Amino acid sequence: xxxxxxxxxxxxxxxxxxxxxxxxxxxxxxxxxxxxxxxxxxxxxxxxxxxxxxxxxxxxxxxxxxxxxxxxxxxxxxxxxxxxxxxxxxxxxxxxxxxxxxxxxxxxxxxxxxxxxxxxxxxxxxxxxxxxxxxxxxxxxxxxxxxxxxxxxxxxxxxxxxxxxxxxxxxxxxxxxxxxxxxxxxxxxxxxxxxxxxxxxxxxxxxxxxxxxxxxxxxxxxxxxxxxxxxxxxxxxxxxxxxxxxxxxxxxxxxxxxxxxxxxxxxxxxxxxxxxxxxxxxxxxxxxxxxxxxxxxxxxxxxxxxxxxxxxxxxxxxxxxxxxxxxxxxxxxxxxxxxxxxxxxxxxxxxxxxxxxxxxxxxxxxxxxxxxxxxxxxxxxxxxxxxxxxxxxxxxxxxxxxxxxxxxxxxxxxxxxxxxxxxxxxxxxxxxxxxxxxxxxxxxxxxxxxxxxxxxxxxxxxxxxxxxxxxxxxxxxxxxxxxxxxxxxxxxxxxxxxxxxxxxxxxxx
Amino acid sequence: xxxxxxxxxxxxxxxxxxxxxxxxxxxxxxxxxxxxxxxxxxxxxxxxxxxxxxxxxxxxxxxxxxxxxxxxxxxxxxxxxxxxxxxxxxxxxxxxxxxxxxxxxxxxxxxxxxxxxxxxxxxxxxxxxxxxxxxxxxxxxxxxxxxxxxxxxxxxxxxxxxxxxxxxxxxxxxxxxxxxxxxxxxxxxxxxxxxxxxxxxxxxxxxxxxxxxxxxxxxxxxxxxxxxxxxxxxxxxxxxxxxxxxxxxxxxxxxxxxxxxxxxxxxxxxxxxxxxxxxxxxxxxxxxxxxxxxxxxxxxxxxxxxxxxxxxxxxxxxxxxxxxxxxxxxxxxxxxxxxxxxxxxxxxxxxxxxxxxxxxxxxxxxxxxxxxxxxxxxxxxxxxxxxxxxxxxxxxxxxxxxxxxxxxxxxxxxxxxxxxxxxxxxxxxxxxxxxxxxxxxxxxxxxxxxxxxxxxxxxxxxxxx
Ligand SMILES: Cc1ncc(COP(=O)(O)O)c(C=O)c1O
Numbered sequence: 001x002x003x004x005x006x007x008x009x010x011x012x013x014x015x016x017x018x019x020x021x022x023x024x025x026x027x028x029x030x031x032x033x034x035x036x037x038x039x040x041x042x043x044x045x046x047x048x049x050x051x052x053x054x055x056x057x058x059x060x061x062x063x064x065x066x067x068x069x070x071x072x073x074x075x076x077x078x079x080x081x082x083x084x085x086x087x088x089x090x091x092x093x094x095x096x097x098x099x100x101x102x103x104x105x106x107x108x109x110x111x112x113x114x115x116x117x118x119x120x121x122x123x124x125x126x127x128x129x130x131x132x133x134x135x136x137x138x139x140x141x142x143x144x145x146x147x148x149x150x151x152x153x154x155x156x157x158x159x160x161x162x163x164x165x166x167x168x169x170x171x172x173x174x175x176x177x178x179x180x181x182x183x184x185x186x187x188x189x190x191x192x193x194x195x196x197x198x199x200x201x202x203x204x205x206x207x208x209x210x211x212x213x214x215x216x217x218x219x220x221x222x223x224x225x226x227x228x229x230x231x232x233x234x235x236x237x238x239x240x241x242x243x244x245x246x247x248x249x250x251x252x253x254x255x256x257x258x259x260x261x262x263x264x265x266x267x268x269x270x271x272x273x274x275x276x277x278x279x280x281x282x283x284x285x286x287x288x289x290x291x292x293x294x295x296x297x298x299x300x301x302x303x304x305x306x307x308x309x310x311x312x313x314x315x316x317x318x319x320x321x322x323x324x325x326x327x328x329x330x331x332x333x334x335x336x337x338x339x340x341x342x343x344x345x346x347x348x349x350x351x352x353x354x355x356x357x358x359x360x361x362x363x364x365x366x367x368x369x370x371x372x373x374x375x376x377x378x379x380x381x382x383x384x385x386x387x388x389x390x391x392x393x394x395x396x397x398x399x400x401x402x403x404x405x406x407x408x409x410x411x412x413x414x415x416x417x418x419x420x421x422x423x424x425x426x427x428x429x430x431x432x433x434x435x436x437x438x439x440x441x442x443x444x445x446x447x448x449x450x451x452x453x454x455x456x457x458x459x460x461x462x463x464x465x466x467x468x469x470x471x472x473x474x475x476x477x478x479x480x481x482x483x484x485x486x487x488x489x490x491x492x493x494x495x496x497x498x499x500x501x502x503x504x505x506x507x508x509x
Numbered sequence: 510x511x512x513x514x515x516x517x518x519x520x521x522x523x524x525x526x527x528x529x530x531x532x533x534x535x536x537x538x539x540x541x542x543x544x545x546x547x548x549x550x551x552x553x554x555x556x557x558x559x560x561x562x563x564x565x566x567x568x569x570x571x572x573x574x575x576x577x578x579x580x581x582x583x584x585x586x587x588x589x590x591x592x593x594x595x596x597x598x599x600x601x602x603x604x605x606x607x608x609x610x611x612x613x614x615x616x617x618x619x620x621x622x623x624x625x626x627x628x629x630x631x632x633x634x635x636x637x638x639x640x641x642x643x644x645x646x647x648x649x650x651x652x653x654x655x656x657x658x659x660x661x662x663x664x665x666x667x668x669x670x671x672x673x674x675x676x677x678x679x680x681x682x683x684x685x686x687x688x689x690x691x692x693x694x695x696x697x698x699x700x701x702x703x704x705x706x707x708x709x710x711x712x713x714x715x716x717x718x719x720x721x722x723x724x725x726x727x728x729x730x731x732x733x734x735x736x737x738x739x740x741x742x743x744x745x746x747x748x749x750x751x752x753x754x755x756x757x758x759x760x761x762x763x764x765x766x767x768x769x770x771x772x773x774x775x776x777x778x779x780x781x782x783x784x785x786x787x788x789x790x791x792x793x794x795x796x797x798x799x800x801x802x803x804x805x806x807x808x809x810x811x812x813x814x815x816x817x818x819x820x821x822x823x824x825x826x827x828x829x830x831x832x833x834x835x836x837x838x839x840x841x842x843x844x845x846x847x848x849x850x851x852x853x854x855x856x857x858x859x860x861x862x863x864x865x866x867x868x869x870x871x872x873x874x875x876x877x878x879x880x881x882x883x884x885x886x887x888x889x890x891x892x893x894x895x896x897x898x899x900x901x902x903x904x905x906x907x908x909x910x911x912x913x914x915x916x917x918x919x920x921x922x923x924x925x926x927x928x929x930x931x932x933x934x935x936x937x938x939x940x941x942x943x944x945x946x947x948x949x950x951x952x953x954x955x956x957x958x959x960x961x962x963x964x965x966x967x968x969x970x971x972x973x974x
Contacts (some may be wrong), residue, residue: 014630014863025597030876031957043882044902045737048766053867061599064863070602075623077611082829085613092517093611096563100570110873112934113792114926120576121789134555146649181523183836189848193691196841236544266549289853290624291614293792317905332683335590335652336790336973348570354560357515363538364520370541371529390539406784419620447519479619482819483824489817492803496816497643499633501801509842
C-alpha cells in the first residue's frame, strides 16, 4: 500500500537562526515633531527602564516566512487527510468562514465601542445565541466560554449558584460523573469546589442505573453526562437518569463534545438537561488551530438564565445592546464577550447548512462511523467492547488488547503506524474503561473512499503486527521525526520548557 | 435535504448512502437512531434559517458586518485589555496555513512537530520578554490567567489570601472573584496613593501577613501608569514568603524592566497585542509564565511544550510535557481543567515577536511611549481637561478627566463620536472617586495628525460647553 512521507526539515530553533542587525518588520517612524516635543528619557523612570534588549532572534522577513512555512509542512491538519480523532469531531473547516472571520469589519472592532457602532456583530451574536438555544433545546445561551472546559467550569458554577440560591450549597457538595467521562468533567467540577463521585458503566456501556441510584443523595449537586457518551453509545436510559437526578434535587449537565450526531435529531434540553455546553470547534466546524482558539457556549434552562455571566445581549426595538444589569449573575469568567472570531464562523456554518443540512451532518456522521465500525470489526486482533451488536452514533471505540496479547503491538503502536500511511491516529487510551482503546470518529466530512482506505490501512497494520511486529513497534518511520523521548522531556534533570531553560541546563553539563 | 449534495458532506449522495447502508446491514439511517427514545426524537424542523449558498452567506455576513465601525474608518482611542496594533501581513499568512489552522492539539508529536516547535518558540520568546524561564502555551485570556495564578499560589503556599491592587480592570477583578470563590480564597485590596496611583506601600504592609499566598500587581497598571515601587513590593512579598505575581502588557517590555528582573514568581498578562486582531474582544491570549522551580512548575496550569530528542537521541524534537498535571491523566486532581486553549493565537504571537526582534520590540515600546506622552502633553494643555490624573509615568494608556470642564465623559464621548472619533473608555462608574474620567489608549498606529485632531476636537468640545 502506498505510504506517506512527511516533510522533515532540519529546522533549527528560531533562536539559532538569523544574524545580528537583521530586521523582519519596520514600524512607522515616530514623527519628527513628536520626537522634538518629547524627551523620552524623562518619560520612563530610570530604574524601570529595560537595560538589555530581550534576546529575541534577529531575522529578515524572508527567513521568518520560510521558517514558519517549513514548520507548517511538518504538521498535519484536517485539510491534509483523514483525522479520525475520537471525541474531537475533526470535520472540514469551511474556507469561506475563515475568510469572513478575517474581515477588518470584525478584526478591527473594539469590544468597548459605542453600541451604535457595533450593531452588526451584536446582531450576529444575538441570532447565534437564539439558534444554539433552538438546536440544544435550552432557554438562553451565553457565548462567553473560550472552550468546552471553560463552559464546564461555567456550568458547574451555575450548579453551585443554583443550590446556593436554594440555601443548599453547603449540603450539595457532590458532582457525579460516569467512569467513561472526559477528564475535563471531574477537573471542572473540582474547580467549582465540588467533590467528584464516579458512577460505573453497565455492560451496555451506559450509566449503570442501580449504581447511579446508590450514589445519588441529598448531597448530589448534579450529574455531568456526555450523550451519546464517549463510547459513541446513546444513553438510552436518559429519561430515568434525568428522573433520578432531578428527584433528588440535582441538576443535569450535558457535555456537548458529542452533539454532532444528534444535530436536528434530538435535543439535550428535551431530554432533561438543565445546562448544556457546546464545543463550537467540534460540532460547528471552526478550525481547531492546533489547540484552540475554540468556543464553548453554555445553554441553560429558564430558571438558570438569570445566573449567566454579564453582559447579556438584548434586543430592544431593533437596537441591540449589552445588558449588565443582572443582579443574580455570577459575574464574569473572562474579559469581554467570548471568542467572537470563532463564533462568527459558527454563524456562517449554520447559515450554510440550515436545518436540513445540519440534520444531514448528523446522519452522515453516524452512517460513516457505523460503516467504518462494520469494516473494522472484521480485523483480527481488534474487539469492540460493550455490546458489539449495538449501533454506535458518531464514533466507536475498539480495543487492541487482544492484538497486544498476541503480538505486543499496543494501541499506541497502531496509532504511530497509522501516521506512516498519512492518516492521523484515533484518540487512544480514552475512555479509560476500554483497555488499549482506539476511539474512532470519522465525522461526516470524509468520503467513502477515504473510509475504505482507512479500514484497509488498519487491516494491514494489524496483519503486520502478527507478521512483523518490530516494524509496527518502531513506528512511525515516515513522519518528520521518529518516536520522541517523552520521558526525557518531562524529567526535572533534562526538562527544557523554553530556550532559556535549555541553554541553562546545557551549560551546566 | 435539498436537491443537491452539500459540498461539505461527500457521502450525502443517495447511491453512496445505499451502498454503505447495505454494508452495515440496514435499510434506513433511522435504524441507527433506534435507541433514542421516541419522545425525544424531533418531530418537526427547528426554527433555523434556510440554507444559503456560499455567495449568499458571504453577502449576508459582509452586509451585517458593514454596520460596524472599525478603527479602519474611525480613529479610536480604546484599550483597557484589548488593544489596536498593526498586524504584519506575514502573521496573517502563517496562521492561515491549513496545516496549523486545521490541526488538533498535538497529541501525536511525530506528525505535529510544526505546531509544537512554533509553540515552544512562543513560550521561549515570552520568557525572553518577561525574563522568566517557563511559560505555558496559553491561557484563555489575562482574566482567566489571573484566576488560575491565584489558585496556583494557594496550592503552592497552602495559604488562602491574595492581595490585589485597588486599581485593576474590573472585568479581571470579577473573573478573579469567580475563579477563586469556590476554592474559598480571600481577595484583599491594597489601596493606592491618591496623587500618583501607585500602590500604597503602607497599606500593603498593613495587609500582608503570613496568611498571604501572593501579592499581585499590574505593570503598566490598568489605568496606564507605570508601577515604580516594584522592588519594595517584591521585597515585601518575599519577607512574608508570599509569591509575587505580575500582570503585564508585553508590548511594554521593550522599554520597561521585565518582571523577572524584579523578583516575579509568576507572570501573567495579555498577548493579544502581539499579532492578534481585536475581534470585538476575542479570542485573546493569556500569558502564563513562572520561574524555573519545580514546586511552581508542577502546579502550573495548561499545556507546556518541551524540547527533547527522538528515542535514539539522533535528532531534536518537541512534545507536550508534564501531562501528569493535566486533566486527561490527573482528572479531579488536575492543576486546571483547561484543555483546548488559544494555540493558534500563540503561533501568531510567535511570528510577531520573531518579526519584530529585539530592536523592533524596543522601537514598538518607544513609539508608543512617544505618542502617548505627546497626546498627554497636548490634552493637558486644554483648559478644563486633566490628562493624566495621576502624577506618574504612563506607557500606553492614560486617564483624562473632565471635572473642571463640568462635562460628563458621556457627553464628551457623544460629541467626539459626532466628529467620527471614538474616545476612551468611560471609567466614571468603575472608579467614582476619580470623577468624570475616561481611559485613553494610544499605540504605534495612531498618527500625529490623529492625536492632534483629537486634541483640537476635545478643546472645542470643552470650550463650547
Ligand atoms: C468529551 C469531551 N468533553 C470535554 C472536552 C473539552 O473540550 P475543550 O478542549 O474544548 O475544552 C473534550 C475535548 O477535548 C471532550 O472530548
